[in-house]
Amino acid sequence: MSTSRSVLALVNRLRFKHLSLLVALDETGNLHQAAAEINVAQPSASRMLANIEEAFGFLLFERRARGLHPTPLGQVTLAYARRTLTDLQRFAEGLEVKRRGGHGQLTVGAIMGAAPDLLAMAVADLKAERPLLNVRILGETSDQIVELLQRGQIDFALGRFTHPLQHNEFDFEPLANESMRLIVRAGHPLGSRRSLRLAELIELPWVLQPLTSPARRLFEEELAHARLASPGNVVECGSIFATLQLVQNSDAIAMLPEPVVRDHLRAKLLVMLPIEIGRNLEGFGILTRKHETLAEPAERFVALLRQYSQTPRVAGGAATAA
Incomplete structure (x- = not known):
């Protein structure tokens, strides 16, 4: 079979239900749970997966004791499945919005x-x-x-x-x-200090973004440049809102972008510490x-x-x- 004919055959055999099954399998790692997610019986889901893998000509999932795990080619296929389903959902939502004027x-x-x-x-x-x-x-x-x-x-x-x-x-x-600022709550013991060294803050509690974030990497680079160890007392938080709440209700220090804390500083809910954190993010x-x-x-x-x-x-x- 020519390449173009095999691609056409694959497209003809794939259905949105198939793509939904693949995404459900990736999210659950379990055939029974995935079948329930898309409202089909487990034997039907098993046959669907076999038909999909037969159509592609390779395994999409490895069968392990702890469940199904996507193969490298399966990950590529899953990325396509997610994009296609998302596009369909957004199309349907947009169509409904237009239908309602x-x-x-x-x-x-x-x-x-x-x-x-x-x-x-x-x-x-x-x-x-x-x-x-x-x-x-x-x-x-x-x-x-x-x-x-x-x-x-x-x-x-x-x-x-x-x-x-x-x-x-x-x-x-x-x-x-973005300009980064070290901030604490109003009334914090350090809030009235006119000069501080970063080394004085390491033993204090912190609220920091996850290690995968650019802001956290910037902070760790600053510590490394100053030859300081990372703080031991840390709450990792990816939410700006939650970080602001945690800082206002504790003695923790946080590093946040200046535009985020601007209104809180003006309202005297937060205080900016007199330490510059290296370059801008x-x-x-x-x-x-x-x-x-x-x-x-x-x-x-x-x-x-x-x-x-x-x-x-x-x-x-x-x-x-x-």
């Missing part, structure tokens, strides 16, 4: 530390122009939104690379840098999948992000004239 859907991944005022102003303008456009904002850290982008679950991302090889998958357009920007054209609403939103990233913002977050 709406004007489409825009799903964006964004790191919450990246100039929240920039994101908020762009969203406000977009909604003012298109009040019936359904806008969804997902994610919080760079590793989360890159995964969403890989899976096709968002149109584009506002964030940064988390791995040196990701430029092979995504295009990146820088927008701005590597700039954030717009991440898009290579060789993929953005839909018109996404293009407009990107244009607004560019516009506000080039407009100076005063301490209150409002835009000022350039």
Whole structure:
């Protein structure tokens, strides 16, 4: 059979139910649970998997004592299955919005530390122009939104690379840098100090982002440069909101982007410690999948992000004239 005919035969045999089964198997690692997820009997799911693997001509999952694990080729197939199912879901949701008289859907991944005022102003303008456009904002850290982008679950991302090889998958357009600040609650014993050394803080409790995050890597690099060990008393937290709550209700120290803590500092809920954390965190920007054209609403939103990233913002977050 020629290559083109074999590809056509594969396409003809694959169904969305098959793709749903593959994703369910990846998430559960168990044929019985996966069958229940897609509402079919286990024998039917077993036959479906056998038919899929026969169609592809290779095993998609290794059968181990602790369950099913995707093979290397299976991982590639699963990535396609997730993208296809996500595209179908987004198409159906967009179609429903239009049926009800709406004007489409825009799903964006964004790191919450990246100039929240920039994101908020762009969203406000977009909604003012298109009040019936359904806008969804997902994610919080760079590793989360890159995964969403890989899976096709968002149109584009506002964030940064988390791995040196990701430029092979995504295009990146820088927008701005982030300045990091060490903060504590108002009334903290260190809050009134006018000078501090990083070494004085290592034995204190900290709330830090996960090790996979660029901000945490920056912090650990700063410690290494100062020949200091990592703090021992640490709560790892990927949520900006939870970090703010933890700091305000304990004596912990956190390192957060200046735009995130700006309003809390102004309201005297938090205090900034007099320590500079090295260089700015590597700039954030717009991440898009290579060789993929953005839909018109996404293009407009990107244009607004560019516009506000080039407009100076005063301490209150409002835009000022350039």
